[in-house]
Amino acid sequence: MNKTQVKAATHTYPVSIGENLRHHTEDYLPKDYSSILIVTDASVSDYYLSDVMASLSNKNVFSHAIPSGEKAKNIDTFYEIQTKAIECGLDRQSLIIALGGGVVGDVTGFAAATYMRGIDFIQMPTTILAHDSSVGGKVAINHAHAKNMIGNFYAPAAVIYDVETLYTLNAKEVRSGYAELLKEALLADKDLYDALMKTDLTSLYSQKLINHLTKGIEIKAGIVEVDEHEAGLRKHLNLGHTLGHALESIFGYGSWTHGELVAIGLLFSLRVSEHAYSTNLPFEEVFTWLKNNDYPLQLPELDPETILSKMKSDKKTLNSKIQLVLLQAIGQPALMEISDEKLLKHIQDFQLEMKQRSEQGAEQYEK
Amino acid sequence: MNKTQVKAATHTYPVSIGENLRHHTEDYLPKDYSSILIVTDASVSDYYLSDVMASLSNKNVFSHAIPSGEKAKNIDTFYEIQTKAIECGLDRQSLIIALGGGVVGDVTGFAAATYMRGIDFIQMPTTILAHDSSVGGKVAINHAHAKNMIGNFYAPAAVIYDVETLYTLNAKEVRSGYAELLKEALLADKDLYDALMKTDLTSLYSQKLINHLTKGIEIKAGIVEVDEHEAGLRKHLNLGHTLGHALESIFGYGSWTHGELVAIGLLFSLRVSEHAYSTNLPFEEVFTWLKNNDYPLQLPELDPETILSKMKSDKKTLNSKIQLVLLQAIGQPALMEISDEKLLKHIQDFQLEMKQRSEQGAEQYEK
The missing domain is CATH 3.40.50.1970 (Rossmann fold)
Incomplete structure (x- = not known):
């Protein structure tokens, strides 16, 4: 224990x-x-x-x-x-x-x-x-x-x-939980991140779960101890959640789980971060891991304006400007205020990329 | 100001x-x-x-x-x-x-x-x-x-x-508010108590109100600053309220105001305190002041058992024993755990005394 x-x-x-x-x-x-x-x-x-x-x-x-x-x-x-x-x-x-x-x-x-x-x-x-x-x-x-x-x-x-x-959780619920663990790893712990990338979610066992959960909780605790009331640092925990929550409110808590949408939000954050800081982040590795673990990554067609407006109605929005949590590197989160115009462009690009990737996936599958 | x-x-x-x-x-x-x-x-x-x-x-x-x-x-x-x-x-x-x-x-x-x-x-x-x-x-x-x-x-x-x-408050509302000021004075401030006993509620003016309210708030603040979450000292603020709340719940927030029932509760606390500490408290003076200021002091006939059970259902009850706030003297409150049996006797005695006093009042009026 x-x-x-x-x-x-x-x-x-x-x-x-x-x-x-x-x-x-x-x-x-x-x-x-x-x-x-x-x-x-x-x-x-x-x-x-x-x-x-x-x-x-x-x-x-x-x-x-x-x-x-x-x-x-x-x-x-x-x-x-x-x-x-x-x-x-x-x-x-x-x-x-x-x-x-x-x-x-x-x-x-x-x-x-x-x-x-x-x-x-x-x-x-x-x-x-x-x-x-x-x-x-x-x-x-x-x-x-x-x-x-x-x-x-x-x-x-x-x-x-x-x-x-x-042990009674179904695969969807396991995926949902591991998306938050992935978020915590990206925020603060390269070792946990590496361990997760080697984890097959269909073959978890007790001690592995205990270790992952302990690490995740320690990361979260480390952040909330510094900023319990979300004045600053705690906002980092929203990594992947601005888009995740927007999608959740559009889909109305339906067939997607919270974590599955956060997973998509994490991919989005990685892409925007790469642009914002002109840096390389392991988008590809995360995408592959999510895919191998059967995360649903194929979004239905959505009006990007609708997504944007849902992102803005999230309660963390301050004076109607969106603050996005981004990564300068694994373990180095940062807040960035981003204009509606830029964000809309990022959403469009991301939707297009995800669509192409899913079509490629289908093609590969057909081959 | x-x-x-x-x-x-x-x-x-x-x-x-x-x-x-x-x-x-x-x-x-x-x-x-x-x-x-x-x-x-x-x-x-x-x-x-x-x-x-x-x-x-x-x-x-x-x-x-x-x-x-x-x-x-x-x-x-x-x-x-x-x-x-x-x-x-x-x-x-x-x-x-x-x-x-x-x-x-x-x-x-x-x-x-x-x-x-x-x-x-x-x-x-x-x-x-x-x-x-x-x-x-x-x-x-x-x-x-x-x-x-x-x-x-x-x-x-x-x-x-x-x-x-x-200034737009009616007489009932003024009485209601002054009962809480009286409570605060009894808990902590003999000078305020003396000033209140000289106050005619039908001839209040601005500076007097400001001074009374300031004193009352300072007394309350002094208590809650020490015990914000009601672990101990703050319970003193319930002086007069154990009976007051019980009556309030029986009458259902009807024609009596909160303060009018607290006033009766204060009289009850003074009587029980005199018994508990074998001391003299200004019951008579408070009774006369309340009467002169038209506080309704004539309770309808109520089953004392009903009153007791309502007192016990108040949320301050701990393990079903009633803690009553009493006064050893003006400015010296104390908590006392009291058995159901004793409390019932106090309620009966108090009901009887109040009834006799109101009959005497009526007789005097007839003369």
């Missing part, structure tokens, strides 16, 4: 990553609680809820399942968790555990952050993608008009990451 | 109290903002919104009116403010102003605390009662099952208190 610590403004919390942890949840609680509410979702519930319940000796343990999927990350789900917490008699010495992926973590964390103006909560991520959202203290729900619009910065009391819960 | 400073965990903010401030709002903003949304309620809007709008030179000033009254302090109002903020294009450099009483301040503050995970907000209280809620950073909405259940600790960027906006 690996253990790391994350420093938040209010407190430092432990992140434990290993096998079998869900059967020993109690050992990882930072203190005694008067009662515990486990929030999970319909799919995770079937697999792991009873394990976690059984691992807690507290007499007052309750559970609540929210619907699965991004669309559950809304104000109604949030309010239902509050109702459940009141009905179970949770007080200021109680704990809420978020057992699930990013959606469960985000909405549950926001409920805990606001229940009686904030009680302890613990993240128990059950997806690879959630390694990213489970540390750093960003909790939120979506507004009907915009993603993650309503939330808090609220650090968990602990993160308990049982990698065994990742 | 009086000016005082309040230290919060995240920053120190100025509180300005004086005449005519709403015509110079811009002078009291701590910095420039990309846009400003003023949230007010239907009744305040008619009186003061245009003054505040006119006093801001920022080109992007928007306004939003919520319904008046406690029942508007709910999740729907909260979400509507978020929607309005998005529609107006507010970003992380924007400001939300809460122009109104405690309800407007609480729900608007919570919206600001969570919009994009927190943007600046300024309190512009328009009631005497709101002097209390506008400092200290408690923001919240009510859950259908419990008051102030969903919220944050989130300090404002400034408090701008124009006492001219208090």
Whole structure:
């Protein structure tokens, strides 16, 4: 098992990553609680809820399942968790555990952050993608008009990451999570990047997962410790996300996963970075790795103006100018303000390149 | 004009109290903002919104009116403010102003605390009662099952208190506000207490109001600066509120105001304190002052068990034992855990005494 610590403004919390942890949840609680509410979702519930319940000796343990999927990350789900917490008699010495992926973590964390103006909560991520959202203290729900619009910065009391819960993930979910790991590697760690480029996502094993997740979390923690409230450095974590989020909002959380669209966003960032800094970046290597690991890279035809306008409606937009996270080299991110005109040109070029590459791919396949 | 400073965990903010401030709002903003949304309620809007709008030179000033009254302090109002903020294009450099009483301040503050995970907000209280809620950073909405259940600790960027906006308050609202001032005086300031006992609420004037409000805010600030997140000392501010809130929840925010019920709660605290510490406290003087100032002191017949159970459902209850704030003397508050049995006896005695006093009052009147 690996253990790391994350420093938040209010407190430092432990992140434990290993096998079998869900059967020993109690050992990882930072203190005694008067009662515990486990929030999970319909799919995770079937697999792991009873394990976690059984691992807690507290007499007052309750559970609540929210619907699965991004669309559950809304104000109604949030309010239902509050109702459940009141009905179970949770007080200021109680704990809420978020057992699930990013959606469960985000909405549950926001409920805990606001229940009686904030009680302890613990993240128990059950997806690879959630390694990213489970540390750093960003909790939120979506507004009907915009993603993650309503939330808090609220650090968990602990993160308990049982990698065994990742074995039930399907290939799409594994890809989605590894795109964020790739992002972290590009931002800060050439060694992790090299390791990922050698990784076949269909043949992962426990210790490899533990090491990749630990590295990813350490990179993220290193950034959020310096800039918890996203005044500067933390913006680097948006590498690949400005385009990724725009595509997500166009496709409406449909057949593409978050990470799959971030992967495309990362390719875009690499290309724009090469132009901006007249430098060579491993676009080709990343493209090949994504392709070999079955990331969907063939975008449907989209109006570049629509993409641009979605990029601008992202909440990180300041005074309507887009700040893009770029790379001067692997491990050297930088922010660049970019005019609409230039950005539109980059989008068009990128769409064209991706289209040509996918046609070439098809041709090769036909040969 | 009086000016005082309040230290919060995240920053120190100025509180300005004086005449005519709403015509110079811009002078009291701590910095420039990309846009400003003023949230007010239907009744305040008619009186003061245009003054505040006119006093801001920022080109992007928007306004939003919520319904008046406690029942508007709910999740729907909260979400509507978020929607309005998005529609107006507010970003992380924007400001939300809460122009109104405690309800407007609480729900608007919570919206600001969570919009994009927190943007600046300024309190512009328009009631005497709101002097209390506008400092200290408690923001919240009510859950259908419990008051102030969903919220944050989130300090404002400034408090701008124009006492001219208090001249439109009716007698009930003046009484409501002065009950909280009386509470603060009892907790910490014998001089303010003596001054209040000489105050006729029907003949207030500007400088007197400014001085009372400044004193009250300084007392509150002194407490919340030591214990922003209510781990200990801040609980003293609940003096009179355990019974007050219980009565409020029984009457359902009807014809009694918050402060009127707190006034009854203060009398109860004084009586219980006399028993607990075998000491003399100025129950008689407070009772007479409340009576002379037309506070309604005649409670309807209520089952004491019902009152007790409502007291216990208050969210400050820890492990189901009631902690009551008592006074060893004026300026010397203390917390005491009290058994259900004893508390029930105190409630019954208090109900009986209040009933006898009101019958005596009626007899005197008949003579």
